[in-house]
Structures are given as C-alpha cells and as structure tokens.
Amino acid sequence: MWTNLHARLHTTLRQTKLITKTDKILIAVSGGQDSICLLKLLVDLQPKYNFKIAVGHCNHQWSTDLGIADFVGKIAQNWEIPFYLKIANNLKETEAAARKWRYEALQEIAQEQDFNIITTGHTKSDRAETLFYNLIRGAGVEGLSALNAKRELSPTVSLVRPLLNVSRTETEEFCQQLQLPVWDDQANHNLKYARNRIRTEVLPYLKTHFNPQVETTLAQTAEILQAESDFLETLTQNLASEIIELEQKRLNRIKLKNIHVALKRRIVKLFLEKNMLKSPNFSQIEAIINLIEAPQKSRTSSLPKNTQATVEGDWIILKTSD
Numbered sequence: 116m117w118t119n120l121h122a123r124l125h126t127t128l129r130q131t132k133l134i135t136k137t138d139k140i141l142i143a144v145s146g147g148q149d150s151i152c153l154l155k156l157l158v159d160l161q162p163k164y165n166f167k168i169a170v171g172h173c174n175h176q177w178s179t180d181l182g183i184a185d186f187v188g189k190i191a192q193n194w195e196i197p198f199y200l201k202i203a204n205n206l207k208e209t210e211a212a213a214r215k216w217r218y219e220a221l222q223e224i225a226q227e228q229d230f231n232i233i234t235t236g237h238t239k240s241d242r243a244e245t246l247f248y249n250l251i252r253g254a255g256v257e258g259l260s261a262l263n264a265k266r267e268l269s270p271t272v273s274l275v276r277p278l279l280n281v282s283r284t285e286t287e288e289f290c291q292q293l294q295l296p297v298w299d300d301q302a303n304h305n306l307k308y309a310r311n312r313i314r315t316e317v318l319p320y321l322k323t324h325f326n327p328q329v330e331t332t333l334a335q336t337a338e339i340l341q342a343e344s345d346f347l348e349t350l351t352q353n354l355a356s357e358i359i360e361l362e363q364k365r366l367n368r369i370k371l372k373n374i375h376v377a378l379k380r381r382i383v384k385l386f387l388e389k390n391m392l393k394s395p396n397f398s399q400i401e402a403i404i405n406l407i408e409a410p411q412k413s414r415t416s417s418l419p420k421n422t423q424a425t426v427e428g429d430w431i432i433l434k435t436s437d
C-alpha cells in the first residue's frame with residue numbers, strides 16, 4: 116500500500132538527495148515503531164531507486180534487550196533483507212554509553228560490508244525532545260540543533276535521518292495502518308530516564324497548555340539553529356587560525372577585542388578545548404573573555420589541571436603550575 120508517508124519520503128529524497136540510487140544503506144533498526152516505519156518505507160521505495168539495503172541491529176546485552184534481536188532478525192528474514200547483528204560486551208548501563216557504542220557498532224558493520232550510508236529512524240519528535248533536553252542542560256547552539264538530516268561519520272560513511280519531518284504519532288499510525296510488527300521497548304516507559312520524562316510528561320503538557328504544534332516548532336527551531344551554527348562555525352574556524360597560537364598556548368587579545376562577542380566565545384571555547392578542557396563551561400569562557408581588556412598580569416582563577424590564563428602583552432596565555 117502506498118501511503119502519504121511513502122509520498123512524503125519520496126519527495127524528500129528527490130528534493131534533498133539525502134539518499135540516491137547508487138547508495139548502499141544500512142538501516143539501523145531497534146525494533147521500535149520509528150525504525151520499523153523507516154525500514155518499511157525504504158523497502159517499498161527500493162524498486163524506484165534501486166539502492167542496496169540491509170538491516171543493522173545492536174544488542175546491548177542488557178535484560179531489556181531480551182528477544183529484540185530475534186524479533187528484528189525475523190522481520191529482515193521475512194522481508195528478504197540481509198541482517199547484521201552486533202553484540203555488546205559488558206556495556207555500561209547508561210543511555211550515553213549505549214548510544215556511543217551503537218554508532219561504533221553500526222559503523223563497523225558499514226565498513227565491513229561496504230555500506231556508505233547508515234540511516235536511523237529519528238523523527239521530528241526526537242528532534243524536539245533533544246532540543247528541549249539540551250536546552251535545560253545548558254547546551255550551546257550546536258547542542259540545540261543536534262539531530263541533523265545528514266552528517267559524515269567517516270570519510271566513507273554518512274549518517275542519514277530521513278524521517279526528521281515525520282512525527283512519532285505519524286510513525287505509529289503508519290505501523291498500525293500497515294499492521295507492521297513493532298517491539299514495545301519497556302525501557303522507553305521507564306521514567307528514571309530524563310528523555311522519557313520529557314517525551315511522556317513535558318511535551319504533552321506543552322502541547323495541551325501552550326502550543327499544539329510544539330513538536331513542529333521546536334524541530335523547526337533546531338533546523339534554523341543548525342544552519343546558523345554551521346555558519347558561525349565556519350567564521351570561527353577562519354578567524355581562529357589568526358588568533359590562536361596553539362604551540363604557545365596563547366590567544367591574541369588585540370585581534371580578539373574587535374570581533375563580535377558570539378565569535379569571541381566560540382574562539383575561546385575552541386582554544387580551551389584544544390588545550391585541556393573537553394567541554395568548557397560558560398564561566399570558564401567568560402573568565403577568559405574578561406581578560407581581553409584587563410590590565411597586564413591579570414589572571415583567571417584556576418581552570419582544570421591547575422591551569423590559569425594570564426595577560427602578557429598582546430596575549431592571553433595558558434600556564435600550568437606544578
């Protein structure tokens with residue numbers, strides 16, 4: 116059956132060229148409604164495009180995974196699609212560890228089997244939740260614009276998310292309408308996870324009391340922020356090469372002085388990341404920005420690893436005490 120979602124995905128693919136005829140696609144299938152919906156759509160569109168498809172599944176080997184790999188494997192078998200399985204070994208039981216491992220495992224399959232695209236079933240709803248979640252945690256523009264439609268994972272493999280303009284309600288309706296088998300992952304109902312509380316409590320509340328279209332507006336905001344963040348990042352990279360001297364661990368404060376504060380923050384953040392700090396926070400970045408116009412020998416209070424930033428002539432220099 117050809118549904119409205121088939122037509123929409125077909126149009127999206129034609130317009131955006133996210134996936135093209137020569138692509139070899141590994142579809143990441145968790146067994147849930149979103150990735151089963153994506154799988155069915157790509158199976159049905161395959162004859163029109165002639166791309167190569169296969170299913171990839173990652174078994175975390177947690178108690179909540181019991182039975183899912185067989186379930187996904189059987190669907191792949193029934194639909195006559197190659198199936199690749201990765202099984203984790205002693206994976207830490209956190210969402211973040213699981214996500215990191217999954218992307219590594221999927222990339223391994225892609226490399227071993229020569230796929231150039233990995234697709235996931237992320238939806239508009241995931242994008243809205245991610246924006247909201249990261250907003251509360253204090254993310255910058257990059258964090259808020261997370262979940263883009265296409266991103267390079269390596270020189271040969273890209274991650275593609277074709278369902279970012281489809282909501283979770285729509286994938287659910289699609290699976291029901293086509294009577295597709297869907298695994299109801301109990302972990303998604305566990306309110307111990309912040310993401311689940313945002314999905315099942317916060318967003319429905321906002322929908323009812325503030326804006327019935329909240330998912331769409333948040334997802335659109337993420338899309339806009341993404342383009343703006345890409346643009347700022349390009350400017351940052353270009354300016355950084357003139358302002359940062361990595362070997363000497365220093366920043367030229369005269370050059371930094373006359374640029375917009377948005378770029379100042381980004382350059383300082385990049386400088387700290389390259390030197391010592393994985394995720395510099397707002398106060399650490401502001402402390403360095405305050406040195407741009409400070410008197411000679413001014414310094415920040417201690418940054419991690421016993422490091423301080425000090426003003427010396429035209430420079431802000433990072434120095435570590437023993």
Ligand SMILES: Nc1ncnc2c1ncn2[C@@H]1O[C@H](COP(=O)(O)OP(=O)(O)OP(=O)(O)O)[C@@H](O)[C@H]1O
Nearest residue numbers: 143144145149150171172173214234235236237241
């Ligand atoms: N165990 C799995 N095996 C294969 N693919 C998976 C698995 N879990 C998730 N995926 C893929 O990732 C997509 C998103 O799933 P989910 O939201 O659970 O993951 P996530 O990476 O935690 O998401 P987010 O990045 O939004 O936090 C799914 O639609 C599916 O394509």
